[in-house]
Amino acid sequence: MISIVIPVYNAAKFLGECLSNIQRQTLNDFECLLVNDGSTDSSLEICKETAANDSRFKVVDQPNSGAAGARATGARAATRRYVCFIDADDIIHPEFLETLLAASNDCPPGHIVSSEICPYQDGERPAFSVSSGPNSRQDRLSALSSLLYQKSVNGVVAKLYPRVLISESDFRGDVVIGEDLIQNLESVKRAEGIVSEASRLYAYRLHASSSIRNASAESHVKLLCYLEEQKSELPELRNALDNRIFAESMFATLETDFMKNHKRGSSLTGKLISNIERTRKVVVKDPDSRYEYRLLAAASFVHPLLPRFLMTLRSSLRRSPGGI
Structure with a gap:
């Protein structure tokens, strides 16, 4: 019933635990596709050994x-x-596949099923929980809105997608920042909606190299262009799209190359500042905007780079002893 897809890149340290968790699933009817993406460690050997001993x-x-x-x-x-997409350094509860499949069988066709994610520090036990409570359901428009307003997780993991909803064009390898968001938005646009399973069955491992990218301010541009293009396709979500454009433009100013380019008067930094100025009024007035974004948008009226200073200061205080 389920095809599991695992991208594998230099994941030898964690891969064995990930695969053994999959082998212990209470649902046996699955295939697991291990895509070795040019690993230079022993990941490929681990994949081949697992496949030699388990035909799934x-x-x-x-x-x-x-x-x-x-x-x-x-x-x-x-x-x-x-x-179902799983990352090679994460682990899943033994009932992960069975629970998501049951939730899918209980809802109308064409829905994506999502499980709660529990982040955990490497070396600790993840706080899995199995809920007996009712699942919640969002229609297509509400689900798209939640993704844009960051009220639901953008990641493609911890979800069960009907294969018919997935298209080759959803996978944007040319996008450094936000490829998961794009894949989810495109899949949800074809779906009837999303069903959220209340259980916490997917454990996202936090370790030294997790979610680290060599990003630049320019790496945000393709995501910003994509979001701008969606306004013609999703006119009902213009406010949500402007909210996300504001957030992504604001975070792009935190990249290490931003101030250097800003001092040189580059067109890129001018575009990011223009995005902040163009969307901030929407963010301030929109009741669905995140509270912290509304505060930062209000601060940008004093100076468009004041949000950058405030976010940098907040991050510095959190790292310092006794910081907030």
């Missing part, structure tokens, strides 16, 4: 193309009705 696991080896490219390869090779 299949190895696809390819040159490095990034997580989105590896997921695209896995999705193309998937043969089951549903597709």
Whole structure:
């Protein structure tokens, strides 16, 4: 019933635990596609050994193309009705697949099913929880709105997608920042909605190299262009899109190359500042905006780079002894 897709890149330290958790699933009807994305450690050998001992696991080896490219390869090779993406350094509860499949069977066709994610520090036990409470359901427009307002997780993990909702064009390997958001928005646009399973069954491991990118202010541009393009396709969500454009433009100013480019008067930094000035009034007035974004948008009326200073100061205080 389920095709699991795991992008694997230099994950030897954690891969064995991830795969053994999948082998212990209470649901046996799955295939697991291990897409080795040009690893230079022993990841490929671990994948091959697992596949040799368990026919449910299949190895696809390819040159490095990034997580989105590896997921695209896995999705193309998937043969089951549903597709589930798992990261190679994360672990899942033994009932993860069974619970998500049951939730999918209980809802109308065309819905994506999502589980709660529990972050945990490497070396600690994840705080899994199995809930007996009712699942919540959002229609397509509400689900898209939640993604844009960051009221739901942008990640593609911890979700069960009907395979028919996934398209090759969803996987934007050319986007450094926000490829998960784009994939989810595109899939949800084809879906009837999202069903949220209240259980916490997916554990996201926090460690030294998790979610670290060599990002630049310019790396945000393609995501910002994509969001701007969506206004013609999703006119009902213009406020939500402006909210996300404000947030992404604001965070882009935190990248290490921003001030250097700003001092040189680059068109990129001018575009980011223009985005902040253009969308801040929407953010301040929109009751669905996150409270902290409304405060930062209000601060930008004093100076468009004041939010950057405030976010940098807040981060510095959090790192200092006794900081907030």
